[in-house]
Amino acid sequence: MNLKGQLSGDIEALSELQILDLSYNKGLTCSLPQSIGSLKSLSILILVGCGFNGLTPDTVGSLSQLVFLSLNSNNFIGAIPASIGNLSKLYWLDLADNRLNGPLPVSHGNTPGLDMLVHTKHFHLGKNQLSGEIPAQLFSSNMTLKHLLLEHNQLTGKIPPTLGLVKTLEVVRLDRNSLDGSIPSTLNNLTRTSELFLSNNEFTGPLPDLTGMNALNYLDMSTFSSADFPLWFSTLQSLTTLYTSLSLYIHACVYLSPTPSACGPAEFTSIHVQRRSLDAPVRRCERLAVVGTRRGRGRPKKYWEEVIRQDMVRLQISEDMALDRKVLRSSIRVVG
Secondary structure, eight states, rough: OOEEEEEEEGGGOTTTEEEEEETTTTEEEOOGGGGGOOOOOOEEEEOOOOOOEOOGGGGGGTTTOEEEEEOOOOOEEEEEOOOGOOOTTTTEOOSSEEEEEEEOOBTTTBBOGGGGOOOOOOOEOSSSSSEEEOGGGGGTTTTOOOEOOSSSSSSEEEOOOGGGGOTTOOOEEOOSEEEEOOGGGGGGGGGTEEEEESSSSEEOOOOOOTOOOOTOOEETTTOOOOOOGGGGGGOTTTOOOEEEHHHHHHHHHHHHSSSTTTTOOOOOOEEEEEEOOSSSSSSSOOOOOOOOOOOOOSSSOHHHHHHHHHHHHTOOOHHHHOOOOOHHHHHHHOOO
16 A cells, blocks of 8 residues: 555544554554554454554553454564563464564563463564573463464573473474573473474583474474484484584484484485584584693684594595585495
């Protein structure tokens, strides 16, 4: 429609309005009026791809009939209104691709939070500037969430073990944050999850054990490195797409070698190897011994070139073999 200008506060006069969709009107460069909360009959509010800015009005939480709330791809700033937790009928929550910041709100006392949205199927909150830890209270076994999209934010801390309580999850995106620590073992309770994104964080420890995630077909762990390829990998029979680091890919080639004793996933449609500069530092070093030198200040660095060469020596793989996948696979024998 190519609408321009502001959304008037007089919109509150449309008291019987049930659907408001103003999507893709870039000329609507204004804040959303507080009076939006007066539309008590509103069940669908879609403002995708406009130019709305300013704070998201907390009066949105007064829209008790709201089922579909999509404010993505605008320029909203500030915190996610805790009042959204009052929307007990909400099915779809999409606030992605804005400039929202602050923590993920959860309830406490008389203050509502996102943990109260037990009937909501979609949390699309990626591509913002959300910060702080992912609250353990956010998840419970009462939730019916299908999509949890928190990618490309500034979230820190560990993945809460309570995430494994939401067994209805089908897509989980935690990539491109600053999450750290080890992956909780409860993650393998997500047996309906088909897509899992964990890359570009600061995780430490071994690869997560994903045994039991039989529906998983897309796995992105491209910034993980591991000394050995995990044995649980053979149980992921639905996996078709794997994003992995180069060092883990070398182990994958060994483990998935086409021999009668190999028992990896049935068929890959694609394996994507993340390439990093050979002089890029390794994020995690379990042990580094330097003989005949004095220890200086700071943390000793270990580089990917060294890690890759050590793996190749241990696996007896020459540079020519590493460059030719057919030669590499034909030269490997797995003894089971």
